[in-house]
Amino acid sequence: MNAKSAISKEIFAPHDERMLGAVQVKRRTKKKIPFLATGGQGEYLTYICLSVTNKKPAQASITKVKQFEGSTSFVRRTQWMLEQLRQVNGIDPNRDSPEFDLLFENAFDQWVANTASEKCTFFQVLHHTCQRYLTDKKPEFINCQAKIMGGNSILHSAADSVTSAVQKASQALNERGERLGRAEEKTEELKNSAQQFAETAHKLAMKHKC
Numbered sequence: 001m002n003a004k005s006a007i008s009k010e011i012f013a014p015h016d017e018r019m020l021g022a023v024q025v026k027r028r029t030k031k032k033i034p035f036l037a038t039g040g041q042g043e044y045l046t047y048i049c050l051s052v053t054n055k056k057p058a059q060a061s062i063t064k065v066k067q068f069e070g071s072t073s074f075v076r077r078t079q080w081m082l083e084q085l086r087q088v089n090g091i092d093p094n095r096d097s098p099e100f101d102l103l104f105e106n107a108f109d110q111w112v113a114n115t116a117s118e119k120c121t122f123f124q125v126l127h128h129t130c131q132r133y134l135t136d137k138k139p140e141f142i143n144c145q146a147k148i149m150g151g152n153s154i155l156h157s158a159a160d161s162v163t164s165a166v167q168k169a170s171q172a173l174n175e176r177g178e179r180l181g182r183a184e185e186k187t188e189e190l191k192n193s194a195q196q197f198a199e200t201a202h203k204l205a206m207k208h209k210c
Helices: 003-015 116-133 146-209
Strands: 017-027 044-053 060-068 075-081 085-089 099-104 108-113 140-142
Touching: 003 017, 003 044, 003 060, 017 060, 017 116, 044 116, 085 116, 099 116, 108 116, 116 146
Parallel strands: 085 140
Antiparallel strands: 017 044, 017 108, 044 060, 060 075, 085 099, 099 108
16 A cells, blocks of 8 residues: 555544545755654654545645654644635746645745656646635635646636637628628629619510500
């Protein structure tokens, strides 16, 4: 069982929560933490996890989970409700990078993920979760690559396609209308010509009759 599956089983399942995504991280800037604050347990791995409750109404949260050196178990540390997330900073929108920042109501952390792709996957899940579970006070996503906003890009592309199709259909109808208009004008001209010809023929016939 990999680490993320183990975290889901040990940390979230017992609380009737479902883990949606996780990313292994390290701090970009070291915090000075007293020895006693860590319980004197030495080095550890840190995971930022995104979860949602199975009970309705569903509530999403972000949890910091740690695994201390020499231990096979995981420990739940700080947890924030998703509503407390204010800003997600991807650092560089022009290239793949593992760095990112999370700004909460009462906390600010600067992280670096194991890989840029792992960060990207987590961001995509986080963005989708914010759109689904938050009705207002949605966090701001800044300095993020377009592929992270994949859902919106797809929607925008679909909207553009529909708009384009409508414009083409409208143009075709207009062109058809113009053709019909020209045909009606031509018919009217032929009708008038025929009427004039009939009148002229009638006059000539009356003249010869006289």
